[in-house]
Amino acid sequence: MDSSELEDLTQHINDKISGVMKIIHLRTLAKDPDKRNMLKKITKEILKSLKELEKLFEEDVKQAKHLKENIPPHMPRKGPAQSSAAVLKTSQESESNKELELSKKPSKHKDCIREMLFITTAEFENIPAYMKGRFTYDQINNVIQDINKAVVCKYKILKQSLKSMNNATRKLYQRFKDEECKETKGQYFIVDADIKEFTQMKVEKKFHVMLNMLRHCQRLREVRGGGIIRYMLQ
Secondary structure, three states: OOHHHHHHHHHHHHHHHHHHHHHHHHHHHHHOHHHHHHHHHHHHHHHHHHHHHHHHHHHHHHHHHHHHHOOOOOOOOOOOOOOHHHHHHHHHHHHHHHHHHHHHOOOOHHHOOOOOOOOOHHHHHHOOHHHHOOOOHHHHHHHHHHHHHHHHHHHHHHOOOHHHOOHHHHHHHHHHHHHOOHHHOOOOEEOHHHHHHHOOOOOOHHHHHHHHHHHHOOOEEEEEEOOEEEEEEO
């Protein structure tokens, strides 16, 4: 038997002796009523902590399931999985097509209509509780969706030529122009009448509470004058 084998055997024997000593020590503890009660107490506390942890995990699972089944309409959906090579190829083709399109025709930035960005979960959490009340994250983003709808409808009309308009559209066009002021020059804004005209949303107390939250999140600001409240996108 060489020295390394002897060392291994010695270590093995020492481990066995150590194990036996631990068992003897535990038996001694088990015979002591005070120590036995202490062990029981520690065991109960550990079990209690584990049960609390289990409840937390169950709540997380429920929340995750709820989020999965109730994805807001404005949130992007997960598409089919693609390999990194396929994604890179698609990206390169997309960039090439964009460059080709830009070289063929003039920029259409002037035709783009600005829309309000949706509220993030972090922004929603930072809204004061007294202001937020019982409104949900989805509700405030649904209001943004309706505001964007009104903005797009309004500015599509403003970008039309007068010759292509019927009488009803011309009246709307004239109202839009009458509502403009120095502060709104070059900006996008709507008024209560636009919400009523282009959406199904009711202009009532709940709507104005939502507007307060949007002002808090710096999505819009009010411009008053001439007896009109203008909601200008920021």
